[in-house]
Amino acid sequence: MSFASARAAKAKKPKTPKPPKPKRPPSPPPADGSKRPTGRPSLYTEELADELCVRIARRERLSTILADPHMPCQDTIYHWRQTKPGFSEKLARAREIRGEMRVAMIDDLVADVLTGKLDPNVGRVAITAEQWAAAREAPKAYGDRVSADLTTAGQPLQAVDVSSAIAALLAALPAQVPNALPAPVTLDVEATPVTSEEGES
8 A cells, every 4th residue: 555545544534533521610609709819919918928038038949939829920029029118128138047047057967967867978069059059148147258348337438529638638737737846955055156266277
């Protein structure tokens, strides 16, 4: 049988219809008569934001948190960071606390390695990963870079006009010079006149 005849025979074969899929019965409405919410929550509430930040601070993975149906999606969290006052700072503080908890976790890993509960190679990889994450989440305490705080009593430095500062310094110098010089010393000496003959010799 040629390829063309086999294709024609396959085309003439009647197709068996698939049985229809059973329809899923609708969920009963809430008992209080309110409408059932659809999809993930997108409205910002302080309770939902606090729960999100607490779970992040407890070192729970963000993918695990977002898997909960009552938690917002990742795009909603980014939107909250841009539009909700205080949420970005609250989220940053939660990550900073998570960095501190990572350092505490390092102590547990070291103890497990020393007692033989954890393989040293596995412990080294885990400790390095925790150190790297802690340095990014809490850079002020555990970061590799050292930053200098250029402030005066908590206030930022003020711009100074150099020309005006030099002119004020020069104007104040005459009043400061007498105080800077030592006090004059009185010498107890007797003056001897010089005669003309001594001057010629």
